[in-house]
Amino acid sequence: MPAGGTMSRIHTTVTRRRLVKRGTAGLAVLLMAGALAACGSGSGGGSAGSITLYSGQHEQTTQSLVNAFEQQTGIQVNVRYNDEDSFADEIIAEKSHPIADVFYTENSPVLEYLQNQGLLAPVDASTLAKTASKYNSPQGDWVGVSARVSVLIYNPSLISESQLPTSVLQLANPEYKGKLAFAAGETDFQPVVTSVARTYGDAKAATWLEGIKENAGSHIYPDNETIADEVNRGAVAFGVVNQYYWYRMKAELGASNVHSKITYFAPDDPGYVLDVSGAGILKSSKNKPDAQKFLAFLVSKQGQEIIAHSISFEYPLDDGVQTTAPETPFADLQPNSISIADLGDGSTAISLLRQAGLL
Secondary structure (H helix, E strand, O other): OOOOOOOOOOOOOOHHHHOOOOOHHHHHHHHHHHHHHHHOOOOOOOOOOEEEEEEOOOHHHHHHHHHHHHHHHOOEEEEEEOOHHHHHHHHHHOOOOOOOOEEEOOOHHHHHHHHHOOOEEOOOHHHHOOOOHHHOOOOOOOEEEEEEEEEEEEOOOOOOHHHOOOOHHHHHOHHHOOOEEEOOOOOOOHHHHHHHHHHHOHHHHHHHHHHHHHHHHHHEOOOHHHHHHHHHOOOOOEEEEEHHHHHHHHHHHOHHHOOOEEEOOOOOOOOOOEEEEEEEEEOOOOOHHHHHHHHHHHOOHHHHHHHHOOOOOOEEOOOOOOOOOOOOOHHHOOOOOOOHHHHOOOHHHHHHHHHOOOO
């Protein structure tokens, strides 16, 4: 996306973030209570301030963080939930009458996009220091909060692990026609496309997209949650998702109702992408001190513990905090070495997806 340009970000479905599905409300409450008990309830700071938060993150996790922050500081957080690309468009449209103070996203490209538009304020150095620099904005205008990694979800009754591709390029092989599912409009999928393009060039990435489009056929779904559901019930053999969707599904349905498994691409393969969720402060915010406090809370020990115990099943970026789910330990992941800067603002992926007729 050209600097200073006005190309609209791609709107994707928001169902998976905005609804509490299949009885997860009770689980979310239990996880929240456990997290707060584990990290201490804090005490009100007596502040009468307030901030407006635009959240493209999962609602249950965001609300757990907001509740704990309000209890600790006394600062009120007015939260709006929507897809992160929809919010990016809103923020651009609201430049003359700004509303948001903080933007909390699932993926880094949308934050890089707003940064390139000159709309984010610098994050306090003490907050940035809480997260390893490779997970933060290279310019210091947003902070990394949590991470997830792309995986293959598959149904063993339809395809064995040994039959699965080990490289992302193999997804376009003819042998997988009718067996593959992916979500072209997912902001989670854009980093995979960017990684392929950075590694092999735009031309090869475009050919690859045509191949996976052909292989997926009618199994191009609106979001990762749909992919997980469809693979689990045996409607399609395998798909590309982020790892936490499988763990969430398992928590929601119960282990006895999960008929799928997950596995990884080969170490350092361009399809094996570590993606960072982050938060930034709008330059137009009139509540920057309180907004800075909220970002500091997200990366504090208490905030990271809440993420570790939440139903989102994302990885906290504090290396001293571990998730409670039986996930592959964060330190044992072997993703592609593509950097936050290389993932950029997502414009390359959006352009390639449009070229392939997938958006």
